[in-house]
Amino acid sequence: QMFEKRYQSPRMKTFAALLIFIFMVPYSASVYSGLSYLCEIALGIRYEWAMLAIAAVAAAYLIAGGYIASLRADLIQGIVMIGGVLLMVGFVLASPEVGGFSVGMERLTGIMEEAGILSLDGAGTAQLIGLCLLTSVGTWGMPQMIQKFYGVADQKAIRAGTVISTVFCAVISVCAYFIGSLTRLFFTETPAGGTDQMIPIILDRTLPVVLLGVVLVLVLSASVSTLSGITLSACSAISMDLIAARRKQEDKSKTLRQTRLLCLVFIVLSFLIAVFKTPILTLMSFSWGTISGAFLAPYFLGLWWKRMNRTGAWAGMLVGAAVSLILAAASGFDSGSAALFGVIAMASSFAACLIATPIGCKLGGAFAQVPAEFFDPDFSLQTGEGKQASAVSEQTSAGPESGARIRAKN
Numbered sequence: 390q391m392f393e394k395r396y397q398s399p400r401m402k403t404f405a406a407l408l409i410f411i412f413m414v415p416y417s418a419s420v421y422s423g424l425s426y427l428c429e430i431a432l433g434i435r436y437e438w439a440m441l442a443i444a445a446v447a448a449a450y451l452i453a454g455g456y457i458a459s460l461r462a463d464l465i466q467g468i469v470m471i472g473g474v475l476l477m478v479g480f481v482l483a484s485p486e487v488g489g490f491s492v493g494m495e496r497l498t499g500i501m502e503e504a505g506i507l508s509l510d511g512a513g514t515a516q517l518i519g520l521c522l523l524t525s526v527g528t529w530g531m532p533q534m535i536q537k538f539y540g541v542a543d544q545k546a547i548r549a550g551t552v553i554s555t556v557f558c559a560v561i562s563v564c565a566y567f568i569g570s571l572t573r574l575f576f577t578e579t580p581a582g583g584t585d586q587m588i589p590i591i592l593d594r595t596l597p598v599v600l601l602g603v604v605l606v607l608v609l610s611a612s613v614s615t616l617s618g619i620t621l622s623a624c625s626a627i628s629m630d631l632i633a634a635r636r637k638q639e640d641k642s643k644t645l646r647q648t649r650l651l652c653l654v655f656i657v658l659s660f661l662i663a664v665f666k667t668p669i670l671t672l673m674s675f676s677w678g679t680i681s682g683a684f685l686a687p688y689f690l691g692l693w694w695k696r697m698n699r700t701g702a703w704a705g706m707l708v709g710a711a712v713s714l715i716l717a718a719a720s721g722f723d724s725g726s727a728a729l730f731g732v733i734a735m736a737s738s739f740a741a742c743l744i745a746t747p748i749g750c751k752l753g754g755a756f757a758q759v760p761a762e763f764f765d766p767d768f769s770l771q772t773g774e775g776k777q778a779s780a781v782s783e784q785t786s787a788g789p790e791s792g793a794r795i796r797a798k799n
Contacts, residue, residue: 391535395691395763396699401706406626408683408710409532410655413623416676417616417659422585424612425663430589431605437664443609444660447616448653465610467557473607474564476600477592484595486574493574500573519729520674527677527731530685532626533618616656624651671727675717678731682709686738690746698759700749701742709738 393402421440428439487493528534572587575594580586592604628648633640686709687702713734720726 391691392687392702395760396687396702397760398699398702401699401702403631404706405684406631408680409626410623410651412676412679413532413619414655414658414676415662416673416680417619417623417655418662419673419676420612420615420619421659421663424608426582426585427589427592427605427608430586430593431601440660440663443612444656446609447613447620448656469603470607470611471557471560473600473603474561477596477604478564478568480597480600481568481571481591481595486594487571493571496574497570516726516729519726519732523674523677523681523728523731523735527681527685527735530681530683530688530735531677532622532680532684533615535688616659620652620655624648624655627651671722674727674731675713675722678717678727678734679710679713682713682731682734682738683707685709685735686742690739690742694746695759695764696746696750697742698746698749700752701744701746704745705738705742708741709734712737 390402392405393399421443424443425436425440428434428443429436432439434442481487482490482493488496568588568591572591575591576587580590592601596604625648628644628651632647633644683706686705687697690697690705691702713730716730716733717727720730
């Protein structure tokens with residue numbers, strides 16, 4: 390909706406909806422895969438059966454609960470997660486392999502010196518920086534993240550949410566990356582199951598049974614919450630932005646049924662991809678790189694640069710998606726470079742937008758069209774109007790009495 394209204398292009402909405410649905414599937418599969426590995430190691434459940442159970446829970450939860458259930462789960466999960474992750478870090482640091490913070494850092498420094506990765510010019514530095522950029526800046530262009538803003542009540546909630554989410558992200562991200570860096574103290578070589586099994590093995594070794602159960606529940610709730618956000622974003626893009634938009638008359642019940650059916654199809658496709666045990670980092674990076682590469686620049690510049698036009702947006706979308714796909718295919722979908730390719734795609738998209746926008750201005754007409762009403766603080770994506778324009782429109786269609794009620798309400 391945002392792309393259609395900002396750039397006056399229904400075709401752009403169609404393209405965005407298809408891209409979201411297709412490339413959200415591997416991201417969803419990476420979530421299934423990560424949780425299934427943890428269940429396999431911690432509970433002794435076969436990878437495939439664990440994944441099937443998770444898919445069933447996610448489908449039932451999402452189809453029955455919808456968007457509000459997703460928001461409530463996010464709130465409860467976030468509160469419990471902060472306490473759980475701090476306890477998890479404490480037990481990992483206290484394990485014999487680490488020996489406390491200071492001893493662990495000394496051991497880790499020695500291992501990194503031997504491996505030649507202590508300095509910024511060491512092996513894998515570009516990939517590490519790429520991963521950090523993709524999982525931080527890249528999220529700005531992810532539809533399920535942007536969708537959260539639709540549930541914000543007012544400016545006060547935005548200010549409070551900014552502080553709370555920043556603190557939460559700092560705690561969770563620091564703890565996650567920190568535990569990941571300690572894997573070299575537990576393993577001298579990659580486990581038989583691959584790098585995706587390292588963290589589950591560490592948690593199984595270091596955490597007491599009760600805390601391991603809590604962590605498992607936290608990861609399950611986080612995964613289901615993430616899956617619901619991904620699935621809703623992908624499926625509503627098809628059911629609402631493609632199918633419902635082409636109906637002559639609005640039918641909310643039919644749209645709801647179609648969304649639920651698409652959610653089921655999406656979950657099944659994610660399950661089938663995850664069964665093949667493609668590395669988690671590859672799935673996530675490939676998905677994020679393509680979607681953020683296509684959407685981040687047109688979304689960001691569309692909000693903050695009034696000269697940004699349809700020509701620049703199309704150039705950014707097509708170049709970003711193409712660069713991500715071409716680099717991934719040329720490398721044979723190399724997991725080590727997947728995140729870096731995503732960052733290159735995002736940078737290429739920004740460059741394409743900045744180059745093509747002036748060209749669109751020179752072409753004039755629809756190529757350069759920028760809707761002034763979009764920058765009205767009260768602009769609505771649903772109606773395509775600001776508050777005053779919407780009130781006038783409703784007054785005209787409903788008569789003087791309802792118009793007076795609208796003015797009183799405003």
